[in-house]
Amino acid sequence: MDAMTIAEPRHGLTLVGRRTSHFTRVVAIVADELGVEVERRSVRDLASQDCASYGGNPALKLPVLLTPTGAVYGTENICRALVRRAGGARKAFFTEDLTDERAQSAQELVWHAMSAQVQWVMGTRVCGLPSDNEYFVKCRLGLEGALKWLEAHLDAVLSTLPAGQGLSLFEVTLFCLIEHLAFRPTVPLEAYPGLTRFAHLYGERPACQRTPYPSEPILAPTSKEPPTC
Numbered sequence: 001m002d003a004m005t006i007a008e009p010r011h012g013l014t015l016v017g018r019r020t021s022h023f024t025r026v027v028a029i030v031a032d033e034l035g036v037e038v039e040r041r042s043v044r045d046l047a048s049q050d051c052a053s054y055g056g057n058p059a060l061k062l063p064v065l066l067t068p069t070g071a072v073y074g075t076e077n078i079c080r081a082l083v084r085r086a087g088g089a090r091k092a093f094f095t096e097d098l099t100d101e102r103a104q105s106a107q108e109l110v111w112h113a114m115s116a117q118v119q120w121v122m123g124t125r126v127c128g129l130p131s132d133n134e135y136f137v138k139c140r141l142g143l144e145g146a147l148k149w150l151e152a153h154l155d156a157v158l159s160t161l162p163a164g165q166g167l168s169l170f171e172v173t174l175f176c177l178i179e180h181l182a183f184r185p186t187v188p189l190e191a192y193p194g195l196t197r198f199a200h201l202y203g204e205r206p207a208c209q210r211t212p213y214p215s216e217p218i219l220a221p222t223s224k225e226p227p228t229c
C-alpha cells in the first residue's frame, strides 16, 4: 500500500508508533505537556517491509502523526505540528531556537545517539547480526562518544536554555534517550552520572510518568518474538 492510500483519521490526531520507542515517547511527552490529545496506534512488527505498517511512512520509520490534512514524518516535525495545534498556549523550544552553538551540537548528539541506538538494536537484537562486526563496533563507539561529550557539557548546555519559559525539546529528547538506554541496555550508564541524574529529575514530570516504557522481557538476539526497539 502506498502512503496516499493510508486512511486519514476522521477526527483529531493519530500517533503511529511504539511505546517501546524513544522517538515515539518524545512525541507522547510533548503532546501531554501541550495538552494536545492524540490517539495511539501501535506498529506491531518492526521487521515489516510494508509502509502501511508505519502509518504510510515511505522510509519505514516511526513515529508518524496522522492528521486530518495528511501525515507528518520525523519526530521534531511532529512536535512542531503539535505546537501549532496547541494554539500557542505554551512556548516550546526546538533546534532552531537554540542560539548557543554548544547547545545546538548537544541537540545534534542526542539525535545521533538515539539513532545509533536504533541502528545497534535493529542490527544486533532484531536482525541477530554479530555485535562484534566493525559496523556495530563503530556505531557503539559513536554512541559512547556522544554520551561522553554530553556528560561533559550538560551543565553548560542546560544553563543556556530559557529556564522556566517553556518546553525544551533538548531536555525531552535527552530524557527519552537516557531512560531508553536503561530500558534497552546498549552501553553501561554508570559512566554518565550527570546524564542519569538529569533523567531521574526530569522523569518526575507528570508527562514522563504517564508515558513509561512498558516493562516487558528483554529479547535474546535469537528470539522469535516480535522484534522491538
Ligand SMILES: N[C@@H](CCC(=O)N[C@@H](CS)C(=O)NCC(=O)O)C(=O)O
Residues within 6 Å of the ligand: 021, 022, 023, 024, 046, 060, 061, 062, 063, 073, 074, 075, 076, 115, 118, 122, 229
Ligand atoms: N529520523 C526519524 C528516526 C525515527 C526512528 O529511527 N525510529 C525508530 C523507532 S525508535 C524506527 O523507526 N525503527 C525501525 C527501523 O529503523 O527500521 C525521526 O526523527 O522520527
